[in-house]
Amino acid sequence: MRRAIAGFLFLSLCTAIVLAGGEAPNAAPAATTPAAAPATPASGGATFTVDPAKSWVGFTAKQSGGDVDGRFDKFTAAIAFSDANLAASRFDVQIDTKSVNTQDDNRDSVLRDKDLFDSSKFPTAHFVTSAFTRKAAGQYEATGKLTIRDVTREVHLPFTFQTTQEGGKPVAWLKGGVGLNRLDYGVGQGDWKDTSVAENPVRVKFELRLLPK
Secondary structure, eight states: OHHHHHTTOOOOBTBOOOOOOOOOTTSOOOOOOOSSSOOEEOOSOOEEEEOGGGOEEEEEEEETTEEEEEEESOEEEEEEOOTTOGGGOEEEEEEEGGGEEOSOHHHHHHHTSTTTTOTTTOOEEEEEEEEEEEEETTEEEEEEEEEETTEEEEEEEEEEEEEEEETTEEEEEEEEEEEEEGGGGTOOOGGGGOOSSEEEEEEEEEEEEEEEO
16 A cells, blocks of 8 residues: 555646646646637746636656656745746745645545655745746746755756737746656655655646736
């Protein structure tokens, strides 16, 4: 039972965002960007509010050679982004580790326990950016610090950022993902360090619908 649960050990993010654009089967369904108006890379400074009904942060791990998926039902993301001014852009994402959701209450309780997320002691995973790099039109990489269980490491997060019109109103879509090793953050103490069933690498992914403030 303990090894079977270990496949669900990670979040994320990050944050993230949660995020490489693919949707986790157990994640909240992501809305499809309407085809009525073609998406274009964002330009000009803007701050955004996350639309929680159409946004998600999730993760995929490997257990016994197969994919297992989860999500985090509670997270906040302060997003300021400008293609024209990357130096002034910033992501600040906080994920409530108690909100981990793998569609199994017993498994989720174990994930919150002290050998895994230890949510009582470390209730929040935090990702904050320090720099952005433009890779191509609408494609970027964020450099930032990810903290889980009081362990902080630098992360390079690829993502896309696009704006479009929905119902005549501007919205933005932030999508991405990154591979992490759960043991780098201490997510797996004691028997949970065993990677023979639940692998160390975990894919964190996210899709956020953003509304200009």
